[in-house]
Amino acid sequence: MKRNGIYSYNLALLVSFMLLLTLAFDAHCRPFRLEKIPDKGENFDCNTCHINYGKEKNLFGKDYEAIAIPAGDIYTEELGKMDSDGDGFTNDEEFLAKTNPGDPESKPAKKDNQQTKQDNKTINNLQENKIEPKKENEPVTSEKKEVVLQTKIPELSKTTIPELESDDSTIDQQIISAQVHDLRKTANIKHYIYKIGRYVSLSGFFLIFIQYILSSKIRFIDRLFGLDKLFLVHRKIGIIGLVFVLTHPILLFIVFGMGGYSLLWKGIGALALIILIIIAGVAILYAKLNLKYETWKNIHRISYIILPIAFIHSIVLGSDLHKYLWLKTLWYILAGIYLIVMAYKIINWIKVRKHPFKIAGVVQETHDIWSLHFKGKNKNYKPGQFMIINLKRNGKVSESHPFTISSSPTNDMMSISVKSVGDFTSTIKDTKLSDIAYIDAPYGKFSFLNHDSDNLVFIAGGIGITPFISMLRYIYDKKIQRNITLLWANKSENDIAFKDELQKMESGIPKLKIVHVMSKQDDWQGEKGFVDADKIKRLVKDIDKSQFFICGPPIMMTLVKRDLIKLGVSKSKIHYERFALR
Incomplete structure (x- = not known):
C-alpha cells in the first residue's frame, strides 16, 4: 500500500466528508415510513411514495400525506380502500x-378474469359446503360470511377474520381486509426484529464514534x-461495536431480505461494514x-473513512x-465533533512538522539497547511520560512509534532508549547524526509527580526501566528527598543498562x-527469579x-499487580504503563 502524507490524507478525508454531507442534505426519502404500510416495507422501497427516489411524491405519496399523516402517520382503512x-x-x-399503489403502470392481473375465476371457485365451494349462494338483496348472515371467507382463503383461521361491520360490505372487500389484517399480524415479529436491528445500529455507530475520540491523542x-489506558479501552469497545454493527444488517435481512431500501444506500452501508471488518480483523x-x-498502521488509517460513510x-x-x-441533533453534533477531531489532528501534525529535532547522539547502552538524543525546541514534560516519534532517515519518514522519554526534563536534550526487538527498533542503531526526528510529546500520566507520597516503589522489567531512569535523573538533579526502592528484573547482568549512572x-540519593x-543467571550473587510477593514483602x-x-512486559505487570493486591495494597496506589498502543 502506497503511503501518502498524513496531512494530505486527512485533508482529503475532510473534503470527502463534506461532499457526503451535501448528499445527505439532498435526500428526501423517509424510509422509516416503510414500516407504516401493510407489509412493513418487505417488498417496497421509497418509490412507493416518491418518484425516482426524489423529492416529488407520486399519487399514493400525495394521498398518504393528505390522509395518513394527519391521522397520526398511520395507514388507515380509508387510504387502503382508495385507488x-x-x-x-x-x-x-x-x-x-406486491404492485406499486402510486404507479398506474404497476398493477395486479386484470380484475375481470381474476374475479370470474374467484367467483366460479366460490360457487363450487359453496355447493360443496351445501350453502346456497347469496340471492339478490338477501342479507348475508355472519355464519355464511365466515364460511365464504374460509372457502376463499382456507389458510385464514376464524380468529384472523375481522368482525364484519355491515351487511352492505362486499365479500371481496371483506376478504382483502382480512388478508391485510393477517399481514399486519404476522409482521409483528419482524417489526420487533426490525426495532432491535435499528437499536443495535445506533449503539454500534456511537461506539465506533467513541473509537475516534479514544485514539485521537487529544x-x-x-x-x-x-x-x-485509553487505547486499551479503545480495543475492547471496538470489539463490542463491531458485534453491534454486524448484527444490524443480519436482523434487517431477516425482515426485508434484499428489498426494502435503495440498493445505493444499502451498498454504502455495506462498504463501511466491509472496511470495518477488514480493519478489525487485522x-x-x-x-x-x-x-x-x-x-x-496503514490499514488502520483507512478507518477514518468509516464514520463518514x-x-x-x-x-x-x-x-x-x-x-x-x-x-438527529445528536448525530449532527457527533459529526461536528468528528470534524473537530480531524482538524485537531491536522493542526497538530503541522505543528510537529514545523519543528523537527536534530539527532544529537546515538549511544549503545547494552548489547541490544540503544539511546537516541535529540536537540530542538524544548518540550514541557514530566519524568516518566512518553513521546510519539517519526524518524526521517535517507529522505524517508517512518511511521509514528511511541517511546518513553528516558531523559530528565532538567536536561536540554530529549532522549529515548530502545531495545532492539522489532522491525523498526532493530534499525535504531543505524540512525545517523544527519537524520532528523519529528517528536509529538508529551503523553501519558505515568509520573511520580502526579502522586503525593514520601515512599516510592519502582518495579521494572527489562526495558521497562526507561520511565524510572527519567524519574531518577529528575530526582537526582532536583535533589528531591524521597524513600525510593527500585526493583529491576532482567535475564542477566549483561542486560543492565545505565549501570554506572545508577551506581552514581x-x-x-541518600534514600x-x-x-x-x-x-x-545462576552465578548471580543477588536476588534471583522473578519479582513476586515474597520479594516485595521482604525488600520493601x-x-x-x-x-x-x-x-515491563504485560505478563510481568499483571502478576506483580496481582501480588500487590494480595499484600493489601490499594488499587489506587498501583500505577502502571503498557508499552504497546495497538
Whole structure:
C-alpha cells in the first residue's frame, strides 16, 4: 500500500466528508415510513411514495400525506380502500399483489378474469359446503360470511377474520381486509426484529464514534486517563461495536431480505461494514498474521473513512433519526465533533512538522539497547511520560512509534532508549547524526509527580526501566528527598543498562535502594527469579504507605499487580504503563 502524507490524507478525508454531507442534505426519502404500510416495507422501497427516489411524491405519496399523516402517520382503512393511481385497483389490493399503489403502470392481473375465476371457485365451494349462494338483496348472515371467507382463503383461521361491520360490505372487500389484517399480524415479529436491528445500529455507530475520540491523542483527555489506558479501552469497545454493527444488517435481512431500501444506500452501508471488518480483523489478528507495524498502521488509517460513510448511511436510511429530533441533533453534533477531531489532528501534525529535532547522539547502552538524543525546541514534560516519534532517515519518514522519554526534563536534550526487538527498533542503531526526528510529546500520566507520597516503589522489567531512569535523573538533579526502592528484573547482568549512572545515583540519593533480580543467571550473587510477593514483602518497607509504579512486559505487570493486591495494597496506589498502543 502506497503511503501518502498524513496531512494530505486527512485533508482529503475532510473534503470527502463534506461532499457526503451535501448528499445527505439532498435526500428526501423517509424510509422509516416503510414500516407504516401493510407489509412493513418487505417488498417496497421509497418509490412507493416518491418518484425516482426524489423529492416529488407520486399519487399514493400525495394521498398518504393528505390522509395518513394527519391521522397520526398511520395507514388507515380509508387510504387502503382508495385507488390512488387510478388503475382500477385499491391500495390494499395493490399491496397484496406486491404492485406499486402510486404507479398506474404497476398493477395486479386484470380484475375481470381474476374475479370470474374467484367467483366460479366460490360457487363450487359453496355447493360443496351445501350453502346456497347469496340471492339478490338477501342479507348475508355472519355464519355464511365466515364460511365464504374460509372457502376463499382456507389458510385464514376464524380468529384472523375481522368482525364484519355491515351487511352492505362486499365479500371481496371483506376478504382483502382480512388478508391485510393477517399481514399486519404476522409482521409483528419482524417489526420487533426490525426495532432491535435499528437499536443495535445506533449503539454500534456511537461506539465506533467513541473509537475516534479514544485514539485521537487529544492531550487534555490523555492527561485525565493516560493514553495507554485509553487505547486499551479503545480495543475492547471496538470489539463490542463491531458485534453491534454486524448484527444490524443480519436482523434487517431477516425482515426485508434484499428489498426494502435503495440498493445505493444499502451498498454504502455495506462498504463501511466491509472496511470495518477488514480493519478489525487485522487489529485482532495482527500478531498471528505476522504483520509489520507499518502495514498495520496503514490499514488502520483507512478507518477514518468509516464514520463518514456510516453517518451518511444512517442519515438517509435511519428511521429513528427522522422520528426523533433530539437523536438527529445528536448525530449532527457527533459529526461536528468528528470534524473537530480531524482538524485537531491536522493542526497538530503541522505543528510537529514545523519543528523537527536534530539527532544529537546515538549511544549503545547494552548489547541490544540503544539511546537516541535529540536537540530542538524544548518540550514541557514530566519524568516518566512518553513521546510519539517519526524518524526521517535517507529522505524517508517512518511511521509514528511511541517511546518513553528516558531523559530528565532538567536536561536540554530529549532522549529515548530502545531495545532492539522489532522491525523498526532493530534499525535504531543505524540512525545517523544527519537524520532528523519529528517528536509529538508529551503523553501519558505515568509520573511520580502526579502522586503525593514520601515512599516510592519502582518495579521494572527489562526495558521497562526507561520511565524510572527519567524519574531518577529528575530526582537526582532536583535533589528531591524521597524513600525510593527500585526493583529491576532482567535475564542477566549483561542486560543492565545505565549501570554506572545508577551506581552514581544510589550514592547521591541518600534514600535510594536499588535491587537487581536476575531470572537466568545462576552465578548471580543477588536476588534471583522473578519479582513476586515474597520479594516485595521482604525488600520493601512500609508497603501500606507506598505508591507503586510498574513498567515491563504485560505478563510481568499483571502478576506483580496481582501480588500487590494480595499484600493489601490499594488499587489506587498501583500505577502502571503498557508499552504497546495497538
